[in-house]
Amino acid sequence: MIASLIQLAVLFGGLSLLAFGGGTAVLPDIQRAAVDTYHWLTAPEFLAFFAISRAAPGPGSLIVMLIGQKVAGVPGAVVAGLAMFGPSCALAYGASLMWHRTAGAAWRQHVERALAPMAIGLTFASAIALLRGTEHDWRAYAVTAVATVVLSFTEISPLFVLGGGAVALLLAGW
């Protein structure tokens, strides 16, 4: 039990600071370690955990807490979560502090203006990456396309559209 907790802490603590560009960056590493190296769970179980953490609200990286729970119960989930989010959150906090200390500096306006179009591109890129990462057929693409248009040009709550997407695929016999 203690040994498993240490393994969880070391694995996810290390991956926390390697997850450049978001949690999905280290997902292949997590899969390899959890399934092949430590045999914590089978490949189908990993896939199911992935689907659960994707569909559930909140960050997708919460998959590490599911793995931790499978390995060592609630303590495992807590250790895995702290290891995965602790180091990166500390770093993000440091970066925020540095950023706020320089408030009012002339160069910041340029940095902000330079970052904005890149951040918009990252939003599109993450949508494209999600499209590639899930098993989309024409019906799912249609749902994505309709949702994009509806959510871009109306103020309908995304929750209704999410429910509509679920109903649409059920009716389409996906």
Next chain:
Amino acid sequence: MATRATVPAPSKPAARASLPALFAGFLSIGLMSFGGGLAAWIRREVVERRGWLDDRQFLTGYALSQIVPGATNVNLAVFIGAQLRGVLGVLAALAGLMLVPIVLILGVGTLYLRAQGVPGWGWLGTALAGMGAVAIGLNMATGIKLARRNLRGVAAALVTLATTVGIGVLRIPLVEVMVVIFPVSLALSVWQGPRR
């Protein structure tokens, strides 16, 4: 924050956010963000509904959150919490964001492990896939909304396009794309002169 009154704010001052409001705001983000697309929900709550940040502050935080390793949206919550209320703000935002999802995920995970191979649950996967498809559309729509409001000029649009294609289509690592595009984007901003 004693200097706030004397130093002119570089952009619209953030509306005052109390710790309970910060927790509640992120709790509702954590409640509603089914199927991912968290950044879209965070922007909706923090910019559109509560007015704590303007679009430019949000985009800066979003970009910084991508540069720092770790889950982008968690980093974004840290950035926003720190900006609004310091360390306690960070803790309030993180607790709000994670509470419901953690309970839900661990509960469903336990159910799944118990019900493994039990027939009659296929519809659940289909429903989840439908929500996932909409969640991707939510990401796209957020990009479109942000672009309509914030992209000024051909140069900025080209920077957005290059970032989208480089990371989304060509799958070049984020760090490499940043290293190339950021200096170009910065030079364009300096060349265009001070903001009007």
